[in-house]
Amino acid sequence: MRVGELSRRSGVSVASIKYYLREGLLPAGERTGPNQAAYGDDHLRRLRMIRALIDVGGLSVVATRDVLAAVDDPELPLFVALGRASGTTTAPEPSTDQDEAWEAAERALAAEVDARGWQVSDQNPAWATAVGVLATYARLGDEDLAGQLGLYMTTMEEVAEQEVAAVVDRGDRARTVEGVVVGTVLGDTLLGAVRRLAQQHQSLKLLGETPTHPRG
Amino acid sequence: MRVGELSRRSGVSVASIKYYLREGLLPAGERTGPNQAAYGDDHLRRLRMIRALIDVGGLSVVATRDVLAAVDDPELPLFVALGRASGTTTAPEPSTDQDEAWEAAERALAAEVDARGWQVSDQNPAWATAVGVLATYARLGDEDLAGQLGLYMTTMEEVAEQEVAAVVDRGDRARTVEGVVVGTVLGDTLLGAVRRLAQQHQSLKLLGETPTHPRG
Numbered sequence: 001m002r003v004g005e006l007s008r009r010s011g012v013s014v015a016s017i018k019y020y021l022r023e024g025l026l027p028a029g030e031r032t033g034p035n036q037a038a039y040g041d042d043h044l045r046r047l048r049m050i051r052a053l054i055d056v057g058g059l060s061v062v063a064t065r066d067v068l069a070a071v072d073d074p075e076l077p078l079f080v081a082l083g084r085a086s087g088t089t090t091a092p093e094p095s096t097d098q099d100e101a102w103e104a105a106e107r108a109l110a111a112e113v114d115a116r117g118w119q120v121s122d123q124n125p126a127w128a129t130a131v132g133v134l135a136t137y138a139r140l141g142d143e144d145l146a147g148q149l150g151l152y153m154t155t156m157e158e159v160a161e162q163e164v165a166a167v168v169d170r171g172d173r174a175r176t177v178e179g180v181v182v183g184t185v186l187g188d189t190l191l192g193a194v195r196r197l198a199q200q201h202q203s204l205k206l207l208g209e210t211p212t213h214p215r216g
Numbered sequence: 217m218r219v220g221e222l223s224r225r226s227g228v229s230v231a232s233i234k235y236y237l238r239e240g241l242l243p244a245g246e247r248t249g250p251n252q253a254a255y256g257d258d259h260l261r262r263l264r265m266i267r268a269l270i271d272v273g274g275l276s277v278v279a280t281r282d283v284l285a286a287v288d289d290p291e292l293p294l295f296v297a298l299g300r301a302s303g304t305t306t307a308p309e310p311s312t313d314q315d316e317a318w319e320a321a322e323r324a325l326a327a328e329v330d331a332r333g334w335q336v337s338d339q340n341p342a343w344a345t346a347v348g349v350l351a352t353y354a355r356l357g358d359e360d361l362a363g364q365l366g367l368y369m370t371t372m373e374e375v376a377e378q379e380v381a382a383v384v385d386r387g388d389r390a391r392t393v394e395g396v397v398v399g400t401v402l403g404d405t406l407l408g409a410v411r412r413l414a415q416q417h418q419s420l421k422l423l424g425e426t427p428t429h430p431r432g
Contacts, residue, residue, distance in 0.1 A: 012319050017290045045356075048355060048356055049356060052355075052356055053353045055312035056348055056349055056352045057231070079367065085270075108250065113413070117411065118414070118417040119416070119417050119420045119421070120413045120416045120417055121416065123248065124412065124413060124416055125412075126408075126409040126410075126411075126412035126413050126416075127409075129405060129406075129408075130406055130409035130410060130413065132272055133272055133402050133405050133406040133409070134406070136268045136272045136402060137398070137402070139264060140261075140264055140265060140268055140398060142394075142395060142398055142399075144382055144395070145382070145395065145398065145399050145402070145403070148378065148379065148382065148399075148403070148406075149406070149410070151375060151378055152375070152406060152407050152410040153410055153414070155371040155374065155375055156407070156410045156413075156414040157372055157414050157417070157418070159367060159368070159411065159414070160411060160414035160415040160417070160418040161414075161422075162364065162367055163364065163415065163416045163418075164415060164418040164419050164422050165422060166360055166361070166363070166364065168422055178358075179358060179360070179361065181354070182356060182358055182361060183358075183361050183364075184412075186349050186352060186353070186361070186363070187411075188362070188411070189345060189349050190345075190346055190349040190350070190364075190365070190368060191368050191372070191407070191408075191411065192342075192345075192404050192407075192408070193342040193343075193345040193346035193349070194342075194346060194365070194368045194369055194372045195341065195342075195372045195376060195403075195404070195407065196340065196341075196342035197329070197334065197336045197340060197342050197343065197346065197372075197398075198334070198369070198372040198373050198375070198376035198377075199337070199376045199379065199380060199400065200337065200340055200342075201334040201336050201337045201373070201374070201376070202333050202376040202377045202379075202380040203380050204335045205335070206377075206380050206381065206384055
C-alpha cells in the first residue's frame with residue numbers, strides 16, 4: 001500500500017509516519033519510484049505498536065526506538081529485551097542524594113529481596129526508583145507507608161509470574177518480545193488505573209461515603 | 217526561622233521556595249519586617265512534601281497545588297481528597313477515540329467491576345485510562361494481555377484495602393489526608409518499580425537466563 005493508505009488504515013497522519021521513518025522507528029518501505037514506496041501489513045502493525053507505546057504507555061520517541069530495536073534483534077536474549085522495556089519507566093529520575101535515609105532504605109529493600117530469594121540486579125533502574133520512594137517516605141516521617149513494601153512484593157511476585165508466563169507461551173520469539181514490551185509498558189498504566197479504582201471502592205467501603213458520580 | 221535556614225534545612229533553593237510561595241503551594245511566613253518573614257516547622261514539613269510529590273511522584277506544579285489544597289481544606293470529605301490525589305495520574309491523557317474496540321473494552325471492564333461489586337464512578341479518570349489500555353491491547357491483537365485485567369483487579373482489591381486501612385487509622389484528619397496523597401502518588405512509583413524487579417526475578421526463573429549485573 002502507499003503511504004496515504006497506511007495513514008488512513010492506521011489513523012496516523014502522513015507527517016507523523018514520515019517522522020517515524022526519519023527517526024528509525026518504522027523501517028523504510030519498498031521503493032517503487034523516485035518519490036514512492038510501498039508498505040505492507042508489517043508496517044501497519046508496527047505503526048499501531050508505536051502509537052500504543054507513545055500515546056498510551058507515555059514513552060518518549062527515543063525510548064520507543066530503543067525498545068523497538070530490542071524487538072527487531074533476533075540475537076538479543078529475552079531477558080535483555082525485558083530489561084530494555086523495564087528501563088523505559090515514565091517515573092522521574094530518582095534523586096541520587098545518598099544520605100542516611102537512602103542507605104537505610106536500600107538495606108530494607110535488600111533484606112526483603114534476599115528473604116524472598118529474588119534474583120534481581122541493583123543495576124535495574126527500578127532498584128534506585130524503589131529505594132528513592134522508600135527514602136522519601138522516611139524523610140517525610142511516613143514509615144507506615146514504607147511498611148507496604150512487603151505487601152507490594154508479595155502481590156507483584158504473583159502478578160509478574162503470570163505476566164511472564166503469558167508472554168513466554170507464545171512460541172514465536174518476535175511475538176513474545178512484542179508481548180513483553182507492550183505488556184510491560186502499557187501494563188504499568190493499566191495496573192495504576194485499576195489501583196485507583198480499587199482505592200475508590202475500598203475508601204467508600206471503609207469511610208462509608210458515597211460516590212458523587214456513580215456509574216449508570 | 218528565616219528563608220535561608222528553611223532552604224538549608226529542606227535542601228530546597230531560596231529561588232524555588234520563593235516560586236512555591238508565589239504559586240500558592242507554600243503558605244506565606246509570618247511577616248517580621250519590610251523584606252523579612254519567619255517560617256516554622258510546618259513550612260519545613262510542607263516543603264518536603266512538595267518536593268516528594270514533584271521529584272519522586274512526578275506531579276506537575278499545578279497538580280501539586282490542587283492536591284495540597286485538598287490537604288488544607290478541613291471540610292473536604294476524605295473520599296474527595298482521595299479522588300483529587302487519584303486524579304493526579306502521570307499517565308498520558310487517554311485517547312477519546314471511541315470506536316468498536318473502545319466500546320468492547322468498556323463493556324469488559326464494567327462486567328468485571330459489577331461481578332466484584334466494586335462501587336466506582338466512570339467519571340474517575342482511572343476509568344478512561346483502564347478502558348484506553350484494554351482497547352489498545354485489542355487493536356494490537358494482544359487479547360491475552362487484556363486477560364490480565366482480572367488478575368490485576370484481584371490483587372489491587374487486596375492492596376487497596378490495606379492501603380486505605382493504613383491511612384484511615386491515623387486518627388488525625390490532616391495526617392490521614394497527607395498519607396492518602398503521598399501514598400497514592402508515590403505508591404504508584406513504588407508499585408511500578410517492584411513490578412519491574414519481580415518481572416526480572418520471574419523471567420530469570422522461567423527463561424533460565426542469568427542476570428548480567430547481580431547484586432554484590
